[in-house]
Amino acid sequence: DSGVTQTPKHLITATGQRVTLRCSPRSGDLSVYWYQQSLDQGLQFLIQYYNGEERAKGNILERFSAQQFPDLHSELNLSSLELGDSALYFCASSVGGTTDTQYFGPGTRLTVL
Amino acid sequence: AQSVTQPDIHITVSEGASLELRCNYSYGATPYLFWYVQSPGQGLQLLLKYFSGDTLVQGIKGFEAEFKRSQSSFNLRKPSVHWSDAAEYFCAALWEYGNKLVFGAGTILRVKS
DSSP states (O other): OOSOEEEOSEEEEOTTOOEEEEEEOOTTOOEEEEEEEETTTEEEEEEEEETTEEEEEOSOOTTEEEEEOTTSOEEEEEOSOOGGGOEEEEEEEESSSTTSOOEEOOOEEEEEO | OOOEEOOOSEEEEETTSOEEEOOEEOSSSOOEEEEEEEOTTOOEEEEEEEOSSOSEEEOGGGOEEEEEGGGTEEEEEESSOOGGGOEEEEEEEEOTTOOSOEEOOOEEEEEEO
C-alpha cells in the first residue's frame, strides 16, 4: 500500500459526459501528479500540482483540468468524454519536486461507452 | 526529443533463472533514471533509482540496475527470478531541465515454473 488513495476504482460513463477523479496523497506529500495509461499511448504524464499550484504540464488535453485543494487532495476533471479517453488514470504523490520518489495510487479505470 | 526505449515487449524466464530487462534513453544529457514495477490491477511501485555516483544501484526485492553512460542504458537485473516477479516493468527518466517523468513502453515479464 503506497498510502495514495484514488476514488472511484472504476467508472463507466457515456461519450460527451463529464467525470471527476479524486486523489488523496500520502500524508506530508505536497506534490500530486496525474498520469494516463492506455494501450496505444502507454503511460503519459498529464499534470503536476505542488502545494496547490500547477507546477508542470504534460500531454493534457484542453478538455481535461485538475486542481489541488488546500487539504492537498486533488481532482482531475474530464469533460466531453470520447471513446479514446478510456484508460487507467493514476495519481502519484511526492514530498516535494519531481526528483523525489513518486508513490502511485491504485488507479481509476475509466470506460467510456 | 526525450525518450525512453524498452526494446523487449515480453520476456519469459524460468523460475530461478537470471533476468535482465533493457532500457535505453535518448537526448544527450544524463537523466535521473528509475525502474518501476506494476502488478496486475495495481499501481506502480518504485524498485530503484539512479541520480549520480555508483553506477550499480541496489533496489528492493533483490533487483539491481547498472547505469552505463557510454551505452545510454540502465538495465535492470535479478540473479534468480521468483514466480511473484511476474509483472510489467517500466523504465523512466527525468531530465534535469525537464519537469516530467518520461516512461518507456514497458516490458511484461512472464515466469515459467
